[in-house]
Amino acid sequence: MTSWSERNIAAQRGRTFVVTGATSGLGEATARALGRSGAQVILAVRDLDAGEEVARQIGSNADVRKLDLTSLESISAFASSIDEIDVLINNAGVMAVPFGRTSDGFELQIGTNHLGHFALTGQLLECVRDRVVTVSSSFHSYGAIDLDDLNWRVRPYSRWLAYAQSKLANLMFAYELQRRLTNAGSKVRSLAAHPGYTATGLQGHTESIQGHVMALGNMLVAQHVRTGALPVLFAATEPDVAGGDYIGPQGFFGMRGSPGPAKSTRASRDPLVARELWNLSESLTSVKFSFNGLMA
Numbered sequence: 433m434t435s436w437s438e439r440n441i442a443a444q445r446g447r448t449f450v451v452t453g454a455t456s457g458l459g460e461a462t463a464r465a466l467g468r469s470g471a472q473v474i475l476a477v478r479d480l481d482a483g484e485e486v487a488r489q490i491g492s493n494a495d496v497r498k499l500d501l502t503s504l505e506s507i508s509a510f511a512s513s514i515d516e517i518d519v520l521i522n523n524a525g526v527m528a529v530p531f532g533r534t535s536d537g538f539e540l541q542i543g544t545n546h547l548g549h550f551a552l553t554g555q556l557l558e559c560v561r562d563r564v565v566t567v568s569s570s571f572h573s574y575g576a577i578d579l580d581d582l583n584w585r586v587r588p589y590s591r592w593l594a595y596a597q598s599k600l601a602n603l604m605f606a607y608e609l610q611r612r613l614t615n616a617g618s619k620v621r622s623l624a625a626h627p628g629y630t631a632t633g634l635q636g637h638t639e640s641i642q643g644h645v646m647a648l649g650n651m652l653v654a655q656h657v658r659t660g661a662l663p664v665l666f667a668a669t670e671p672d673v674a675g676g677d678y679i680g681p682q683g684f685f686g687m688r689g690s691p692g693p694a695k696s697t698r699a700s701r702d703p704l705v706a707r708e709l710w711n712l713s714e715s716l717t718s719v720k721f722s723f724n725g726l727m728a
Contacts, residue, residue, distance in 0.1 A: 435690040436662065441669050444471035448517045449668065450556070451475060452499060452549070453524025455482040458567065458627055461661035462521060462668075467494055469669070474517070476510060476524075499524075501548030502534035504717060511555035519668050520556055522549040522566040522602070528591040531584070538716065539583040541591075545598035547717055550605060554719035563621040563675075565667045568603040570626055570680070570687070573697050575600030579708050582716075601709060603678065603696055608706040610676040616723035621675035624696075625667040627660035628681035628688055655681075655688050663691040 449466050453459035454475035463473050467490035476499035477483035487494035497513055500506035501524055525545040534543035553564055575596030581587050584594060606624035613620050654660075663679040673679070678696050683689025699705070714720055 436666060436692070437690070438465050438468075438658070438662065438665065441465065441469045441665060442671070444469040444669060447519070447562075448472040448474065449519045449521060450514065450517050451521045451523055452501065452552070453477065455479055455486055457657060458661050458664060459521075459523040460486055461657045462523060462664050463494070464490055465658070465661060465665055466668075467491060474514070499552075501544045501552070502536075502538075502540065504536050504551055504719075507548060507551045508555060511552060514556055514559050516559050516561060517556070518560070518562040520553060520560055520564045521664060521668055522553065522564065523664065524549075525567065525598070526595075528595045530591065531589045533583075537583070539589075539594060541594045541598045542582055542584075542601060545595075546601035546605065547713055549602070550713045551717040551719040553605075553609070554714075554717070554721045557620070557721060557723075560620055563623060563668070564606075564609065565664060566602050566606040566609075566622070566624050567664060568606070568624050568626050568678070568696075569595075569599040570628065571596045572600040572603050572626075572700055576699070577601060577604070577705055577709055579705070579712060582709075582712060600697075600700060603700045604702075604706040604709055605713075606678075607676060607701060608703070608710050611703065611706075612721070612723060613675060618723060621673070623667040623673060623675065623677045623679065625663040625679040625691075626694060627663060629654045659688075663694075666691040 449471050451459050451463045454463040455477045463475055466473050473494045475483045475487055475496045478500050480498055483496035487496045497510055499510040526541055532540040538547050603624050606622050609622035613622060667679040678694045679691050680694030681689040682692045
């Protein structure tokens with residue numbers, strides 16, 4: 433397989449991308465690469481000062497807007513500021529953090545990583561001309577969706593299982609969104625991507641022994657964040673990718689290498705659980721998706 437790199441990104445002038453979590457890690461690397469390709473990039477960020485600094489370095493084709501995925505109110509305010517975009521990249525996330533809740537009462541990881549992006553996508557979908565890319569993780573393989581206790585109100589909290597559940601939810605959402613787009617006859621595509629083992633800085637916020645081990649792995653094994661961003665960029669820019677594709681690194685057990693088709697678990701492709709998760713997510717966020725009058 434021919435190696436794919438940032439040099440393979442076709443010129444993106446005239447196209448607009450929203451990238452969540454664009455002040456650090458994968459989001460920043462993705463936004464910078466898109467900016468270099470000529471795209472108009474909307475940095476959807478919690479920290480406006482940090483966002484302005486990244487935008488300044490990208491240039492006049494970058495715009496910064498406030499988005500806090502732990503707040504449904506902030507998500508709605510951000511969505512109301514968007515007119516038309518070509519690609520929405522659902523990238524922002526937290527990893528294996530201590531127990532916490534969002535301002536709307538959701539467990540912090542499922543609330544930020546899945547429910548926040550679910551609500552954002554639902555409110556922006558009619559603005560999207562081309563595709564939605566949702567960032568998952570190889571950690572999804574350790575996840576299970578607990579429809580009765582999605583927000584860890586009854587179960588003893590496990591930061592790593594909560595993270596794995598949220599990343600499985602990301603992937604199931606991407607697949608279910610594509611099924612619904614197909615049923616609606618829309619040409620808008622939903623894809624997912626994962627970065628493999630990439631030094632993003634997320635591991636430094638776990639406050640756990642596993643986090644220290646992974647931080648060491650960042651120095652010894654992990655690929656650079658610009659390389660880790662390639663599957664996301666591939667999913668977001670390659671013209672021939674299909675809706676429902678899952679993109680990840682092709683080398684060393686899916687942890688490193690050039691982007692291409694990635695494998696996901698049988699659980700991630702369960703349409704019955706995905707439908708129930710979708711219904712539950714609509715109920716929790718009060719965001720109802722409309723597939724009428726979609727662009728493309």
